[in-house]
Amino acid sequence: MNGKILTMQDVSCVGQCSMTVALPILSHFGIETVILPTALLSNHTMFKTWSYLDLTPELQNIFRGWSENGFTFDGFLLGYLGKKEIMDAAKECFERFSAPGAPVIIDPAFGDGGKLYGGFDGEYVSAMKDLIKRADIIIPNLTEVCFLADCEYREEYDRAYIESCVKKLSLITGAEIVVTGVEFGDGMIGELIYAGGRFEYTFEKKLDMRSHGTGDIFAAVFAAYHFSGYKRVESCKKAGQFVAKCIENTEKEHGYGVRFEKALSPID
Numbered sequence: 001m002n003g004k005i006l007t008m009q010d011v012s013c014v015g016q017c018s019m020t021v022a023l024p025i026l027s028h029f030g031i032e033t034v035i036l037p038t039a040l041l042s043n044h045t046m047f048k049t050w051s052y053l054d055l056t057p058e059l060q061n062i063f064r065g066w067s068e069n070g071f072t073f074d075g076f077l078l079g080y081l082g083k084k085e086i087m088d089a090a091k092e093c094f095e096r097f098s099a100p101g102a103p104v105i106i107d108p109a110f111g112d113g114g115k116l117y118g119g120f121d122g123e124y125v126s127a128m129k130d131l132i133k134r135a136d137i138i139i140p141n142l143t144e145v146c147f148l149a150d151c152e153y154r155e156e157y158d159r160a161y162i163e164s165c166v167k168k169l170s171l172i173t174g175a176e177i178v179v180t181g182v183e184f185g186d187g188m189i190g191e192l193i194y195a196g197g198r199f200e201y202t203f204e205k206k207l208d209m210r211s212h213g214t215g216d217i218f219a220a221v222f223a224a225y226h227f228s229g230y231k232r233v234e235s236c237k238k239a240g241q242f243v244a245k246c247i248e249n250t251e252k253e254h255g256y257g258v259r260f261e262k263a264l265s266p267i268d
Contacts, residue, residue: 003074003099005227008036008090009109009216010080015044016257017213018080022220026077028264029224034073036062036093038086045118046212046256054082059089063096072099077223079216080109082119084127094134103136105226106175107219111143114153135175137226139219145169145179158184166194178236180218191236200233204240207247213257214243 005026011019019035026033036059042051076098078090094104108128110120125147132138132148142162146153149168154161166177176195183189183206190203221242225235246258 004032004034004071005075005077005223006034006036006073006093006097007077007079007220008038008081008093009078010039010041010082011037012041012044014042014256015046015212016260017044017216021213021217021260022077022079022223024264025217025220025260026224026227029228031224031227034071038080039082044212044256056083056085056089059086063089063093066097072097072102074099074102075223075227076102076104077219078104078106079219080107084124087127087131090131091134103226104134105137105139105219105223106132106135107139107215108132108144108148109215111147112141112215114143114146114155116147129172132173132175135173137176137178137232138173139178139180139215139222140169141181141215142179145177148172156185162192163194163199166192166199170194176232178222178232180215190240193232193236195232202233202236202240204237204244207244209247209250209252211247211250211255211258213260214246217246217258217260218243 007022009018009022019037023033023035037055039055040053081087110124110128111117129148140148143153145165149165151165151168166179169177179192181189182192187206188203189206190201193200218239221239222235225238242263245263246260249262250258
């Protein structure tokens with residue numbers, strides 16, 4: 001596509017996640033990618049310790065520079081934000097720097113396995129509920145759906161249950177919803193897509209490995225295909241296939257991320 005896509009998330013100096021996967025993946029698709037880092041971490045939080053530099057105080061200076069240079073952006077991809085105050089900055093960014101019709105894709109990125117990530121609380125979830133009202137597409141996992149829609153988290157569920165939770169979430173946001181990591185115990189894993197009052201599913205064979213950063217990679221690949229004009233289901237399929245390829249390319253001892261670099265190849 002022509003134009004600029006802004007991705008807003010943290011930078012982990014070590015760890016294949018967030019900005020360090022979104023930037024190369026979007027760029028690989030020939031998309032001019034602009035970054036707005038929310039924090040600088042020595043490494044991602046799967047490790048025992050980490051440093052954290054909050055970049056919130058610098059955001060207004062960045063906005064001033066963009067405004068003075070007349071920049072606008074043709075789409076947005078938001079990932080891990082870290083602080084509810086950054087959501088206010090995100091909304092300001094949409095208002096000031098959106099080109100006409102610029103779509104907003106948000107990965108809520110605040111929990112998994114029925115629990116919030118460390119450092120998050122109910123206030124953060126409430127702020128995210130407000131932010132996703134501005135989205136065109138959101139990409140939550142089941143944990144995030146349940147927190148946002150006030151549903152009970154279940155390890156095991158059927159289609160009727162997850163669809164009822166997604167419908168509740170749709171009352172909060174007018175965005176299309178892509179739920180990642182959906183599985184029904186049949187050895188497959190994939191996505192539930194809710195748009196226009198209609199449910200669709202796409203699945204791939206589940207691989208026997210869990211690793212940090214695969215959700216960030218999925219969101220970046222999905223956004224890249226979506227911004228390149230692909231339909232939602234096709235974007236999900238290609239993103240899921242890409243993540244599977246990343247996992248297949250990663251040794252089990254490389255537990256802090258997946259080797260997405262090896263999976264990058266000419267775009268079909």
